Every structure is written in C-alpha cells, then in structure tokens.
Amino acid sequence: xxxxxxxxxxxxxxxxxxxxxxxxxxxxxxxxxxxxxxxxxxxxxxxxxxxxxxxxxxxxxxxxxxxxxxxxxxxxxxxxxxxxxxxxxxxxxxxxxxxxxxxxxxxxxxxxxxxxxxxxxxxxxxxxxxxxxxxxxxxxxxxxxxxxxxxxxxxxxxxxxxxxxxxxxxxxxxxxxxxxxxxxxxxxxxxxxxxxxxxxxxxxxxxxxxxxxxxxxxxxxxxxxxxxxxxxxxxxxxxxxxxxxxxxxxxxxxxxxxxxxxxxxxxxxxxxxxxxxxxxxxxxxxxxxxxxxxxxxxxxxxxxxxxxxxxxxxxxxxxxxxxxxxxxxxxxxxxxxxxxxxxxxxxxxxxxxxxxxxxxxxxxxxxxxxxxxxxxxxxxxxxxxxxxxxxxxxxxxxxxxxxx
Amino acid sequence: xxxxxxxxxxxxxxxxxxxxxxxxxxxxxxxxxxxxxxxxxxxxxxxxxxxxxxxxxxxxxxxxxxxxxxxxxxxxxxxxxxxxxxxxxxxxxxxxxxxxxxxxxxxxxxxxxxxxxxxxxxxxxxxxxxxxxxxxxxxxxxxxxxxxxxxxxxxxxxxxxxxxxxxxxxxxxxxxxxxxxx
Numbered sequence: 001x002x003x004x005x006x007x008x009x010x011x012x013x014x015x016x017x018x019x020x021x022x023x024x025x026x027x028x029x030x031x032x033x034x035x036x037x038x039x040x041x042x043x044x045x046x047x048x049x050x051x052x053x054x055x056x057x058x059x060x061x062x063x064x065x066x067x068x069x070x071x072x073x074x075x076x077x078x079x080x081x082x083x084x085x086x087x088x089x090x091x092x093x094x095x096x097x098x099x100x101x102x103x104x105x106x107x108x109x110x111x112x113x114x115x116x117x118x119x120x121x122x123x124x125x126x127x128x129x130x131x132x133x134x135x136x137x138x139x140x141x142x143x144x145x146x147x148x149x150x151x152x153x154x155x156x157x158x159x160x161x162x163x164x165x166x167x168x169x170x171x172x173x174x175x176x177x178x179x180x181x182x183x184x185x186x187x188x189x190x191x192x193x194x195x196x197x198x199x200x201x202x203x204x205x206x207x208x209x210x211x212x213x214x215x216x217x218x219x220x221x222x223x224x225x226x227x228x229x230x231x232x233x234x235x236x237x238x239x240x241x242x243x244x245x246x247x248x249x250x251x252x253x254x255x256x257x258x259x260x261x262x263x264x265x266x267x268x269x270x271x272x273x274x275x276x277x278x279x280x281x282x283x284x285x286x287x288x289x290x291x292x293x294x295x296x297x298x299x300x301x302x303x304x305x306x307x308x309x310x311x312x313x314x315x316x317x318x319x320x321x322x323x324x325x326x327x328x329x330x331x332x333x334x335x336x337x338x339x340x341x342x343x344x345x346x347x348x349x350x351x352x353x354x355x356x357x358x359x360x361x362x363x364x365x366x367x368x369x370x371x372x373x374x375x376x377x378x379x380x381x382x383x384x385x386x387x388x389x390x391x392x393x394x395x396x397x398x399x400x401x402x403x404x
Numbered sequence: 405x406x407x408x409x410x411x412x413x414x415x416x417x418x419x420x421x422x423x424x425x426x427x428x429x430x431x432x433x434x435x436x437x438x439x440x441x442x443x444x445x446x447x448x449x450x451x452x453x454x455x456x457x458x459x460x461x462x463x464x465x466x467x468x469x470x471x472x473x474x475x476x477x478x479x480x481x482x483x484x485x486x487x488x489x490x491x492x493x494x495x496x497x498x499x500x501x502x503x504x505x506x507x508x509x510x511x512x513x514x515x516x517x518x519x520x521x522x523x524x525x526x527x528x529x530x531x532x533x534x535x536x537x538x539x540x541x542x543x544x545x546x547x548x549x550x551x552x553x554x555x556x557x558x559x560x561x562x563x564x565x566x567x568x569x570x571x572x573x574x575x576x577x578x579x580x581x582x583x584x585x586x
Contacts, residue, residue, distance in 0.1 A: 188567075258577045269542075269576035273566040280560045315542065 001118045002093050002105075002342075004030045004085075006053055006076050006383045007371030008120030010390035012085025013054045018398055022085070024120075025107065027092040030080045031073035033122055038069035040150045041174055043234035044383070045166060047200050052384045053079045054391075064200065066234025072383075097344040101404065102366060115404075116366040116397050119343070119354065123372050123381055124336035130162075132260050133332055137322050141329045145171070148331060151178030157328035158182070160265065160320065162257045164189045166229035168333035169241045173233070176249045183320065183327065184246060186271060187256035190230040191278040191310070194238045196286060197293075197302035201232070208292040210285070211379035212388075215358055218374060225373045228335065243275065243310050254317050263323040267316070275310040282307065338372070359393040366400060368393050412507040430457050446472040446482045487540070491520040493571045498545060501565030511557060514550040521545075543575065 001008035004026035015022040026032060044051065049063035051072075056079040058067075067075060080087050095106040096117055105112040127144035136142055141155055145167050148154075151174060158181040161172045168184065176182040192201050205211045218224045233241045243253055255268035283306070290304045320327060340348060345364050349355050354369055358376045361367035370389055371381060379385030424431040433456035439449040452466040470483025477485075484492075495518055506513050522543045528536040549558050566572045 255576070261578065266578045270566065270572065273563055273572075276559065276563045277567060280556065280563055283556065284560075 001025065001085075001120050002096070003119075003121035003371075004076075004080060004087050004089065005033065005120060005122055005371065006031075006079070007122075007386045007390065008118065009076065009080050009083060009085050009087070010054055010386040011118050011120060011368075011370055011394055012087065013079075013083040014391050014394035015397075016084025016086070018394065020394075020398060020401070023112065023114075024080075024085050024087040025091045025093055025105075025112075026087060026089045029073075029077075029089050030087060031076035033124070034069045034073040034076065037124075037146055039145060039148050039171070042069045042170070043067060044069075044072055045230070045232045045234055046202050046382055046384065047234075050202060050206060050382075050384050051075060052387070054083065054387050056082055064238075065236065076383075093342050095342055095344050098364060103345075115401060116368065118393070118397070119340075119361075119367070119369040120371050121338065123338050125339035126337050127332060128335040128337050129332045130257065130334055132257075136260065136330055137263050139325070140322055140327065143329060143331045145331070145333055145336075151175045151180065154178075154180070155328045156180070158326050159329045159331065160185065160327045161331045161333055163187070163333035163335065164231065164243070164253075165333070165335070166232055168331075169231045169243075169246060170233045171331055171333055172246055172251050173241055173249060176246070176251050181326070182251045183317075184243075184251050184253050185255065185257040185265075185267060186243065186253050186274060187268075188228065188274050189278050190228055191242050191282045191307075192230040192232055192285075193242075193282075193305075193307050194232060194235075194240050196289065197300050197305060199300070199302075200238070204289045205379075206384075207297065208289050210288065211377065211382075211385070213378045215374050215376050215380075218378070221374065224378070227373070240307075242307075243312075244308055247311055247313075252317070253313065254320070260322065263321065265320045265322055265327075267318050267320070269316075269318055271316045272312045275312050279307075279309050359389060360396055366397075368397055408507060408510050408512045410503045410507040410511075410513050412504045414504060414507045417504065418508075432456070442482070443480075444472070445477075445479050446470065487522065487524065490540075490571075490575065491522055491543070494543065494545065494569075494575060495520045497569045497571035498547075498562070498565050501569050502547070502549065502561050505561050505564045505568070506551060506553075509557075509561070511561065512552045514552075516547065516549050516551075518545055518547045 001011050001022065001024040004024045008024045012022055012024045028036065043066040048058040048060065048065050048067060051058050051067065092108045093105060094108060097104050102113060102115040103117045105114055105117065127146050129144060133142060148171065154175065159175050160183045161168050162185040164184055164186040172182050172184045194201060196204055215221055231242050239245065247253065253271065255271040257265060258268050259266045293300050340354065345367060347355050347361050347363050347367065354361065354372065355363060356369050359369045361369060369375065370393055371386065373381050376389045376392060377385060380389050433454060435454050437449050437451045439447050441447050449469045449471060450466050453460060453462050469489065471486045471489065472482040473479035473485050474481045499516055499518060502516055503513060520543065522540040524540050525536045527533040528538040547562055551558060
C-alpha cells in the first residue's frame, strides 16, 4: 500500500486478516495529510458517529460533532495501532514500476519487490489551480488551501476566494468573520443543507442508501467522479454554509473566474444558472430522501422542508480591478488532484487520472487503487467509505494472488 | 421508456460524444461568416461553409443576413441591428438545448417559445458616457414550455440547456477576439 491514510490502512487490515504478507508505506506519519496539509480550523464534514473504519469507531462524548483535522489523524492513528496492518512510516515511495509479474517499489530507504501494489496515496495531494494562477499583478498574494492556515496569516484588505465547494465556502466564511471584505467566485457547485428534517444531511445520505450506490449503477460515472465537494462545514452549531448564509455575512458572490484581462479579473455572467442548477439538484436529492422516508425509512417527526432558493444578487459584478487595491489576496479553492509522479506504470489517461474499474487497474494486473471519488461507491472518498471498498479490492487482489 | 419524439437524434449526439472523447482533433470546428458593406451602416453577411470532423462542409443552402439600424438611429432599417443577432443566436441555441435535453430525458415537448430581451444603454456606443459599456447591460430570456413534465423538471431542462449552450457561454464568458486588416 502506498499511503497510510484511512484507505491504505483499511486495505492493510483486510490483508492482515487474510494472512497476506503486506506493508503500508507512509512518507510521513499515519494520517499525514490530515496533520500537515489542512488549515487550522478545518473539521471533518462527516459527523463523528459516521466516522468508522473496520472494527473501529468513534467512542468519544460527542457523536454528532465533527473532528478537527488533528483528531482525524489521531483517529486514523488509533486504527493503525488496533488493526492488523503492517505500517512503515517515514518511507517515501519514489518509483513504482512493473518488473516481471510484479512491481519494483523504490523508496528513499531502499527497494521492495511486491507482487501487487495498492495506490492509497489520496485524491487531494495537489491543489488544482487554473492556468491564470501565478500570473496576477504583483500586488496580489496568491494562495492555495495548502498555503492557508487561517485569516491571521493573510494581508489586511480584501480577499477573492475562487471556488465555492467545501473549501471555498468555509474559507470565505472564516475570512469574512475576520472583518475582511470577501468576494467569492462561484462556478458549478453542490449545495446541501447541513441539517434536513432535524437530522444531519449526511445521516440521510447514509441511511437512505444514496451513498451506497455502486460505481456500475451510476448513470454518468465520469461526471459523478468529477463532482465537487458539497457546500458543508462541520461546525458545532450545524449551520449551513451555502451562498445565502455567506451573503448574509456580507460575502459578495460573483460568477466563475473566467480570465484576467488588463489587470482585471473577469467573471462569468452565468452565476444565476449555476445557482439554479445547484438548487434544483439539491431539491431533487431532498425529494429522494422524502420518498425513501415515506416508504422505507424510520418515522421522522419533522416535515419535509424547502430550503430558500439561492438569493443571487440582481447584478453580480462581472469584473474586478486586481490593481485597484480592493483585493490583496486571491485564494484558489479550485479543487485538488492526486499526485502520481512516482508511478512509472502507464495507467493514466490524457488528463492524468488513473484508469481503473472499481479500484482494479486492468491495464496493469496486480495494481489497485483505493480512496478515489466514487471508486466503487458514492461514499468511496469518505472515511466510512473505505471499509466496503477495501474489503472488495482486497478480495480481488487475493483472488489474483491465488490465480498466479 | 415511452417513445418521445421531439425530433432530436439524441443517439447520434451521444455516439458523437463517445467517438470525440478519444479524437479531440476531429472535434475542432471553425464556423465562418463573410460580410460585405453595402451603404451607410447596412451590411450583408453570408454563411455557407464551415470546417469540422477534419474536413470542409457546406450548409444545404447559403444563408444571407442583412444588418442595419432602425430609423431612430437615422438609418435605412434594411435589416436588424447586429446586436439583435446575438439574441437570435441565444434563443436558437437555448431552444435547441431544451429540445435535446428533453429528448434525452424522455420528456415529450408540445410547445416551446421564448422571449429574449437585451437591455442596452446606447450611451456607450455613442461615446456619450465613458462609464457605460458598449454591449448589453443584461439579457433576460423567458421560456414558456408545454411538456409532459413537472415545473421542476422543466426548470431543470432550461438550466441544463444553459449549461451546455455555446451561445450562452460565448455571451457570459470572455472570448479572445482578434480583428485584423488582411
């Protein structure tokens, strides 16, 4: 396994249980990216009761709360200790290549020959920044979420947050609360209420079975895998962080960041439609919850709710002078991508994504992946999504070893 | 699925999508128009040929578009104003999108009509106020759709049609434009 996050450890757990000799290699410490690549205030989007790994679940006093990044790392660390996975930390994999019928894994501490390799190094290793990133006027400080720790680290003055998925809306809200003017550039996004009919919206995702939908049942798998993270935050007040809440806080939404021309940021005039798409999609999801509750779910006292449609400003700004001093910082909250620079096996598509079928890399027998979006189910990238995926991928892997 | 006939060959479009995924060079099209000045602010633009799928194509017939300005602009009104052609393009594109998306979603359309309004402060083009832009202040499209679908489904058709519209994108996002003297 390359990577000792929840996915690699879950795979290690099932391999250990089958008595299959294995190693989980980790460049840093267990749950490394949770310790080193998250901003200070970040909390998990999923409630504590939902954070579960094989044979391991949250035991603390606040099942409805949300773990801090450090607590997530501790939680994963405790699982590593309790599970049957063999973990070696502080080992950086520098290359994986095919050799004979297996793989030669080169690390900064020597080489290992493996019959199979599971890529569990994560889906969010590198912040994705549009081509215009790094070319803004010198007066602007450009950051990615990896550079951001909190509002205190920012220059005074206005902040343009580009991207309105989980990261962007959380940062926009937090930075606005620090007193800075915030402009939020909004492209296609996924809106969700934090609480629906008295329950955490992720309870609904879990209980109604939406999250269990399998990759081979999804209509448009490619689109499902590209779906941005939902506009959610794990806060004690379980408040929504949708555009309406942010507008109430004084955040100014604008359209998708389209280009920079003559020192001016240009925004799409399509803000109204991306908001309509998000509202319609959210309402369809909530309607599926309601249908499920009526037919198969438990009795729920609270009646169906209709969240207020997104209040799109009458005339959102289409451009912003980046040299005028209004904006001092631009944060590119425009997504993340995996880092496969160490993978010397030709299994990436033209866009650098791993070609796989449910975590089985068919072009290279013995190579597997875990922890990628909708790998085998809609819940694949969530912590509790690792168990089912890891069990099935390990089952395939074990069959592969037997067949050879 | 019951047979829905909006007259859109969605299967051909879905097939093309699959083929072009693996052949991005074939997906490169060039649309062309040729324009000639008549007199005053009147011009005639013709559209016939285009390039795509690796070769030249022609429309079944050449189309001719007269562009002029109305009498209130002290012109001859031999045709609509150029900026009105943008409304024509937007309406045509969104309507096509509604039909295609409806077909793909198995929704039978009975009628689709729309009104497109572009609000325009002409002080920009007249140079009367340098703070006023030349183009539209904003555009509003209003669809009236009769179909075998709920209001939410119809709203979703219209939203998806915008999401996949070439003209909506061209109007809402900047485009790099080069104008040169040959």
